Amino acid sequence: MKTAIMTDTNSSITRSTAEKLGIYVIHMPVIIEETTFYENDTITEEEFFCALSGNKRITTSQPSPGDVMDLWDQILAEGYEELVYIPMSSGLSNSCAAAIGYSQDYDGKVEVVDNHRISVTMYESVLHAREMSLNGASAKEIKAALESDAYNSSIYITVNTLEYLKKGGRITPAAALIGTVLSIKPILTIQGEKLDSFAKARGSMKRAEEKMILAIQSDLEKRFADQDMAKLHIGAAGAGLTPEQQEEWLALLLNKFPEADVFYSPLSASISVHTGPGAVGIGISFR
Incomplete structure (x- = not known):
């Protein structure tokens, strides 16, 4: 693929699944009693629900600018010409709008998709993007296709x-x-x-x-x-x-x-x- 595909863990795609698919995933922060963990990375699903059921104070956050752009830089350094980033819906988090802002510094090499999806429907969007990339679609073409299909x-x-x-x-x-x-x-x-x-x-x-x-x-x-x-x-x-x-x-x-x-x-x-x-x-x- 000349176009890399990246998403976040709101798609329910884990690191192992991402590796099998040949895509990239950034782990969303989970803050438990003022300590930051990363979903499906430094905290397991079992540990998260144990804390949730134990009345711990839990919040979630968007990835830091540094974490997002560091991963973009790593992907482009691996030889990809461009990349498509599919974060969770802009209606549910500011992470999408923030990523669009960061992408302005990448001279068109990074396309951020506002797909208005999360969870299982977002998972399908990532698979759709991967299929298009394997078939030679550009980042702009993938972004246009996913955004036109967002509300289906x-x-x-x-x-x-x-x-x-x-x-x-x-x-x-x-x-x-x-x-x-x-x-x-x-x-x-x-x-x-x-x-x-x-x-x-x-x-x-x-x-x-x-x-x-x-x-x-x-x-x-x-x-x-x-x-x-x-x-x-x-x-x-x-x-x-x-x-x-x-x-x-x-x-x-x-x-x-x-x-x-x-x-x-x-x-x-x-x-x-x-x-x-x-x-x-x-x-x-x-x-």
């Missing part, structure tokens, strides 16, 4: 507890208390920008999962009716799920969408810190 995706997430939405200020303590008493599971959505409320399910997580599946089916019938269903990719996601829970969620989606390419990928720390452990999600995109 959809994500729904439901949480197992309201505690973390309360901590993040997304719901009031009173609403969290009432919701817990009534056993309400909120369903959240990302349609290219921010994490927004979509619906509520009363009772078990199973009911919330059923509502998310119905929402995806509705999107496929209405919003994406003109898309080629042969290119449909469905990502099952979860926050700190056990292997058994992952298999169960994946199997359910495989059964509901037998025509699609269905895969599992964990939710990133940037999302999980707001949803808490036990959250499950589903995302669709076309490639």
Whole structure:
């Protein structure tokens, strides 16, 4: 490839996966009690959820300018003519806008994609970029293709507890208390920008999962009716799920969408810190 592909860990792509794909990944900072760790690098998924469940004070941040540009310099020094950087959605973080600013010093050799995606749909964008690069596309062509396709995706997430939405200020303590008493599971959505409320399910997580599946089916019938269903990719996601829970969620989606390419990928720390452990999600995109 003459054009390198780089993303961040909000795509759920780990270092080992990146090495297999021949791409690059920058690890997002996770701050726990004033100590900075790097997702899937200096802190494991298990350690992150242990801290999250242990009521540690946790925040996430964008990568430092030095870390981003050092990796860009390393990539270009390895012989690539240019590179494409795919960070998380500009609607969810300032990291994309910041990277666009840094790229001005690279004489057109660095293209930053504002793809308006995160998690499983962002993962698919990275694979799309890699395919285009392998086929000889330039950085500008890859950026244009990904940005034109940005909103042909959809994500729904439901949480197992309201505690973390309360901590993040997304719901009031009173609403969290009432919701817990009534056993309400909120369903959240990302349609290219921010994490927004979509619906509520009363009772078990199973009911919330059923509502998310119905929402995806509705999107496929209405919003994406003109898309080629042969290119449909469905990502099952979860926050700190056990292997058994992952298999169960994946199997359910495989059964509901037998025509699609269905895969599992964990939710990133940037999302999980707001949803808490036990959250499950589903995302669709076309490639």
